[in-house]
Amino acid sequence: MTRTAATALAPRVAENLNRALHRLFDREERLHLLGEDVLDPYGGAFKITKGLSSRFGDRVMATPLSESGMLGVAGGLALCGDQVIVEVMFGDFLALGFDQLLNFASKSVSMYGRPVPVPLVVRCPVGGNRGYGPTHSQSPQKHFIGIPNLALYELSPFHDAEAVLDTALRLGSPAVVFEDKVLYTRRMYQENRIDDGYRYRITGPGLGWAHAYPDGEADRPDFVVVAPGGAAHRALDAARALREAHGRSVHVVTPAQLYPLDIGPVLPLLASAGRVAVAEEGTAGGTWGSEVARAVHERVWSALSGPVLSLSSADSVIPTAGHLEREVLLGADDIREAVRRAAGWSAGRGGGQPEAAHPGSPAAGGAAGTPFTVPKLNNNDDTYLVADWLVDEGAWVDADTEVVALDTSKAQADVAASGSGFLRRAAAVGDELAAGDILGYLLPGPAPRGAPEQEGAALPARSADRVPPPEPARPAAEEEPDAVPAEDLPVAVHRLDRAQQGTAAVVAKSHREVPAGFTVVKVQVDDVLDRLDRLSDESGAALGLAEAVVKAVAGAQRDFPRFFGSLVDERTVALADAPHIGVTVDVDGSLYVPVVRRAHERSLADIADTLMDFRMKALGKEFTARDLSGGNIAVSLNPDPGVVLVHPLVLWPQLCMVSVGAVGEEYRADAAGTAGMRRFVHVGLAYDHRVVNGRDAVLFLTRIKDDLEEPARLGGELTWTTG
Structure with missing residues (x-):
């Protein structure tokens, strides 16, 4: 296996x-x-x-x-x-x-x-x-x-x-x-493996402690985070980030039994690291983490290079609004930053202070400072959009501080500074840049307002033109260069947040570049909804029309491979090996399209679990780039009552998007001529007309319609007879 x-x-x-x-x-x-x-x-x-x-x-x-x-x-x-x-x-x-x-x-x-x-x-x-x-x-x-x-x-x-x-x-x-x-919706770990980078082992008698570590580094921790239950995932995310940014081996230990506390099985590991943190979601004061710290201090104090770090949520009630809840609860970023500061890992890989650049080298930077550039973020895009600056112009930044957000066709990525210094921006929000283009400069000292550029300071070229001279530093409170002056704004305004800006960039690109057609069919769904309800009762999985649509679309990939491809050039379509289906999730005004991978191999219950995972991640804005990348067709779900028809945009570089409206009701005669109430939905297809013609679109939608109206075609889960 x-x-x-x-x-x-x-x-x-x-x-x-x-x-x-x-x-x-x-x-x-x-x-x-x-x-x-x-x-x-x-x-x-x-x-x-x-x-x-x-x-x-x-x-x-x-x-x-x-x-x-x-x-x-x-x-x-x-x-x-x-x-x-x-x-x-x-x-x-x-x-x-x-x-x-x-x-x-x-x-x-x-x-x-x-x-x-x-x-x-x-x-x-x-x-x-x-x-x-x-x-x-x-x-x-x-x-x-x-x-x-x-x-x-x-x-x-x-x-x-x-x-x-x-x-x-x-x-x-x-x-x-x-x-x-x-x-509840996460997978159990098994075979002593968490993912491709981390393994774990159970240490100690009975239920024991789980010890998670980078593959091949079981006995060489730089820092250990003690994290029970759900906090373990956040500690692991922090450990991965610290490894990537600083090359450090951060281990996570998780007990099954909190109290009475038996710290003995992991004491040798904690002592070997010398630095320990306890991360728990409760508020500070009289915590389980305090018990851990007391036991560790009593038994291995001489081996520690600092006190046990106690990490808890804010001293507050927990708000309902997602953005406020994230401010209160302990998160992966909180753990990462607390560990980084406690360990003194403030510079590049391996920590310590960055080496001074050799005079005259490009890194020396002259008056322009040290440039930092656009990284290669994925293989689908040639350019990326500057979505937001996360640090004020002229502010001091440490190495590995995230300073700018870039939008790709799939997700938004935060780019960290490659060194430390005072920030001077070279790109504005809305600029479209290629990998290697200069985003900004890190200056050794703050530049006076209006300071002239030093003669002879070379500026590296962008892919199409040359970078304009860096703007002089200005007070942090000054408006962004692309922002509307405050006095010109209406009384009430809505600022797009970063997720909304990312959506705007993707759909604008799609609207510009994809010549889309659109076709819609009407589908009767009484039979499939009845069978889904029955299967939900028998299996315990919450199954609905969304899962059946994803399954039906996936089943069409073998007969309609072009619908799941992407354009290489005007005459060539790259075909996909399997259906990887993006599904729209719209939460708090932010639209995401996470991907159900290899959907043709997944059961309806497994697809339901995956969609529930997506909804939970959307609430917490916890999607990773992998969640949002790799799709080769998308499904737009619009279940709100009264939604009859939806004409979606094709998400470049995909070629098609399927849309599903809300379930409606109408009186209709059956084959015997008997009138009765029937349930139906409209299923539409937006498609790149360069690759898909109208006749093919009708055949594709007819295949989806037939699968939904005869649900036994979707697989063994829906093959029982009703009545």
């Missing part, structure tokens, strides 16, 4: 947890589950209990909206010899049952003069980054640290959920298992 295939087969964390519950119920005859809305067909707010009540109806109980009540009943069942798992819908509400854990369940273990087993496990989703607001997004772990006889665990993609739950149930004392909500 290839590494890619092995990764594709890994279950989602939610699937792993659901299977774990089913296996435990199969094995433990006295196991009960209590919670709000846990019965089928709902199966819990996050579908973790899907299928349990159908199979074990007498042992799965829906409770009233009372966390104190359900925990009290669960504690009583446990005292009577049963095993009990309680699902608290959101971790925020665990506070409502705090008394039952603190004063009843945990004390019952030892207050009767003899040990009394209380096999009670409380599961609760925690954490933000999903836009759920102040009362559904907290990470309350710290409030339960240090309660005698109460064990704490946190789910991760490294640790199998069945092993965690089984361990917690067999303790004989109550336990809480925290589950970061952002993990």
